[in-house]
Amino acid sequence: RxxxxxxxxxxxxxxxxxxxxxxxxxxxxxxxxxxxxxxxxxxxxxxxxxxxxxxxxxxxxxxxxxxxxxxxxxxxxxxxxxxxxxxxxxxxxxxxxxxxxxxxxxxxxxxxxxxxxxxxxxxxxxxxxxxxxxxxxxxxxxxFDSASKVFSEIIGNVCSDARSARKYWHFVRVMGRSASHLTLECALQCQPNLSFIGEEIEANGRSLSDVADEIADVVAARAASGLHHGVVLLPEGLLSFCPETSALMRELEDLMSEVGSPPRPPEHSTESEAIVWAERRRAAPDQLENSDVRARLSRASREAAAQIPDAILSQLLLARDSHGNPSLSAIETESLVAELVRAKLAARHPAALARFESRTHFCGYEGRAGLxxxxxxxxxxxxxxxxxxxxxxxxxxxxxxxxxxxxxxxxxxxxxxxxxxxxxxxxxxxxxxxxxRKRVVDVDGDAFRAFARRRERWKLSDCYVVPGPAQLSG
Amino acid sequence: RxxxxxxxxxxxxxxxxxxxxxxxxxxxxxxxxxxxxxxxxxxxxxxxxxxxxxxxxxxxxxxxxxxxxxxxxxxxxxxxxxxxxxxxxxxxxxxxxxxxxxxxxxxxxxxxxxxxxxxxxxxxxxxxxxxxxxxxxxxxxxxFDSASKVFSEIIGNVCSDARSARKYWHFVRVMGRSASHLTLECALQCQPNLSFIGEEIEANGRSLSDVADEIADVVAARAASGLHHGVVLLPEGLLSFCPETSALMRELEDLMSEVGSPPRPPEHSTESEAIVWAERRRAAPDQLENSDVRARLSRASREAAAQIPDAILSQLLLARDSHGNPSLSAIETESLVAELVRAKLAARHPAALARFESRTHFCGYEGRAGLxxxxxxxxxxxxxxxxxxxxxxxxxxxxxxxxxxxxxxxxxxxxxxxxxxxxxxxxxxxxxxxxxRKRVVDVDGDAFRAFARRRERWKLSDCYVVPGPAQLSG
Missing domain, CATH: 3.40.50.450 (Rossmann fold)
Structure with a gap:
């Protein structure tokens, strides 16, 4: 039995x-x-x-x-x-x-x-x-195989739409909390213009601002050759890979335990426990306003938080799963990055800003429960x-x-x-x-190296591949 | 030739x-x-x-x-x-x-x-x-056939995820500016708990608030029987079908032409035209603050606008395509409705609020350019x-x-x-x-009547269908 x-x-x-x-x-x-x-x-x-x-x-x-x-x-x-x-x-x-x-x-x-x-x-x-x-x-x-095929179908279609409509930059966040395997697999399948692998960002200590700079430079270079569209893949865990936002998230976590912000209730808690929790959660932002949070951060984290809009800072504070992990699926990293790129363009490439229009996507839940x-x-x-x-x-x-x-x-x-x-x-x-132990992407491994060899070519010319829907037998 | x-x-x-x-x-x-x-x-x-x-x-x-x-x-x-x-x-x-x-x-x-x-x-x-x-x-x-199959694959997978994870309400906006055919087709394919057809809403003069009330009541009824998940389909054009938000959008349009808010530049305008436009667009919110807009609306529209957060009101003001249509694809109706439902639950069903957690999706660009x-x-x-x-x-x-x-x-x-x-x-x-003429959904037609006959049964019990990826021959 x-x-x-x-x-x-x-x-x-x-x-x-x-x-x-x-x-x-x-x-x-x-x-x-x-x-x-x-x-x-x-x-x-x-x-x-x-x-x-x-x-x-x-x-x-x-x-x-x-x-x-x-x-x-x-x-x-x-x-x-x-x-x-x-x-x-x-x-x-x-x-x-x-x-x-x-x-x-x-x-x-x-x-x-x-x-x-x-x-x-x-x-x-x-x-x-x-x-x-x-x-x-x-x-x-x-x-993994099924999810990567659902996501690749969607991302390939978005690439196809981008080069057809020729006017949007699409920012796609791909599920994968601690490892960027799904982002890497989708990058190899669809060959979008830019893909960021969290493990490489962490290894090189690149900040979120560096990432936005790189995207803005590619947006400007493509605009100069008449291309006002593109597709960018971001791993769900991006904010925990960039050192300054990762440090910020750790500080926020300490700050929240200090003021006693409630952890999420377990799945099968009783109704009354859940109601008490929801009330405490609603009260938490009152106890700890964003401005208050910003004031209590270290200098480095205050700078990191300065680039983050209030709405997303609140998501960072409140989104946490029962294992103690930040619930990254509830944080709209793709919107944050699109806004940062807009700001970078305004500062560095004002001519490219006028035609920059962004659309955001999250490849997540639809990949977890498909056939x-x-x-x-x-x-x-x-x-x-x-x-x-x-x-x-x-x-x-x-x-x-x-x-x-x-x-x-x-x-x-x-x-x-x-x-x-x-x-x-x-x-x-x-x-x-x-x-x-989580097995994260190995930046010396074959898959990453295959990606690193090809990615320069994908930036300025469109090498999109559209895999289409997964075909099943039986 | x-x-x-x-x-x-x-x-x-x-x-x-x-x-x-x-x-x-x-x-x-x-x-x-x-x-x-x-x-x-x-x-x-x-x-x-x-x-x-x-x-x-x-x-x-x-x-x-x-x-x-x-x-x-x-x-x-x-x-x-x-x-x-x-x-x-x-x-x-x-x-x-x-x-x-x-x-x-x-x-x-x-x-x-x-x-x-x-x-x-x-x-x-x-x-x-x-x-x-x-x-x-x-x-x-x-x-239409291809797009509805891409969307149905995604929505079916989201339904499957909802009944597996048992903790999220998913709000899915489905592309379709003036007609809800795609939403209706996806509803018939996947049988989510609630689907709203714009043409029916318009025919019955139902307000956005009515829609949120109906969803909140179903959320509460399902929560009472231990189901804390669900899937809701919303047509992209929802705001233009509800009479009070539709009137609001028309008033906003008049207001914007009054203050000379710039229309979008055509696709192939020159760079310098586009730059001038982008600068005027950035200036527009300064000329016309949301609070200012709210003050200048008629009483009915002021009430309609009161339920809409500032961020989405700005989207209503700025998003407009070159044909003069509001660019509904840029308005996050699904987030707006999820927030309204949360507010309705707080007012009408506080016990159900504690376990209400929403996730939003937009089925759009990935359906336009697939195989x-x-x-x-x-x-x-x-x-x-x-x-x-x-x-x-x-x-x-x-x-x-x-x-x-x-x-x-x-x-x-x-x-x-x-x-x-x-x-x-x-x-x-x-x-x-x-x-x-646009041929919109006929609420006396076979497709809508097939939907209307079945939908009551889908609300409280899960009758989800998961179509999976489209299978292609040849």
Missing amino acids: IGVLFSGGPAPGGHNAVAGALDCLARLRAARGGAGGPRRKSRKRWTPITPSLMSKHVNMGGFDLLGSGRMKLSSEAHFAAAAATVTDLALDGLLVIGGDDSCTNAAYLAEAFAENDVECAVVGVPKTIDDDMRGGGVEACFG PTDFDATYAYALGYAAATLAVGGARGVVAAVTNPWDDPKRWDLWGVPLARLMAPERRFGCDRLVI | IGVLFSGGPAPGGHNAVAGALDCLARLRAARGGAGGPRRKSRKRWTPITPSLMSKHVNMGGFDLLGSGRMKLSSEAHFAAAAATVTDLALDGLLVIGGDDSCTNAAYLAEAFAENDVECAVVGVPKTIDDDMRGGGVEACFG PTDFDATYAYALGYAAATLAVGGARGVVAAVTNPWDDPKRWDLWGVPLARLMAPERRFGCDRLVI
């Missing part, structure tokens, strides 16, 4: 991972799924997953078969509740389909089960459209199958893996990797804690 | 229309294309379209083979310049691939040519993703073929048409419809003028 849960944002292929696990367990005829996130389990909501229920979801996007939770397991009480649930349900194993935060939870849960003699396997399945959980044998996360591509459908199924096999074998704190996933699926081998091999200490909420 | 030009925003299939015309003319071996919009012609830029050039563009989206212009032909000088160009190039005919505004231009151009004994056929090809140019034998515009679907590829090709046949026959002021386009292409008949049959007087820039 194996429980399965989705954790974190959806990724295309999630249902196929469950289908793989179900098929693996079919001969035991005893698959059961726990509904909702970790907290839900403590309320004993669970659903048996029957083959006929599964057949309605396999190859479909989304996580709606089970829903998804997003909550850090941090206290002894959380672990005790989880242990009670698996004991009540008589689970022999638990599959956690999730990204680095969720698999970190899974590792701690496995440890807690071991310490308390709870006989329950815990196996992770590497899921994230960001593709930032890799290493130690995990070669890819399911979801899986052929690769993700097969890969997630294989990972789910591997995870169920490992769980039946009693594995604790491992993550399912496939050797050489880019090879023909007929030659794949399924195996498991200890989660500990992926972990390293990281600072969160002011203290160090072992978490799964 | 036939010239061809794209006019207005791109639509998938445009290149196929040119390919159809080229194949039709192949036996004459003399096809030529004029590059750019009407104004460009007067600068004598043109490109011969060879079969090898064409082969790189057929079945691709965008209008980049020729680029596109967007300018009203209004003065005698414009018509004289166009006549000089077709005489210089010795054109026997001109194909205008465009929507209602462009085909209106084509009709006036044909008249001007006839009055001045210019021997040049003028034939329109009905193009617009909005699908609002129909009637008199024109059964469909190419581009054509099989239907649009074939249909646009047939229209182009028909248009070239008509032009060779010397037709003036007609638009290409296909009988029963929903039937098997083998049974299609190609013909032409006089543009005059599509025209009616309309008020623009303060005077009446014959223009092509």
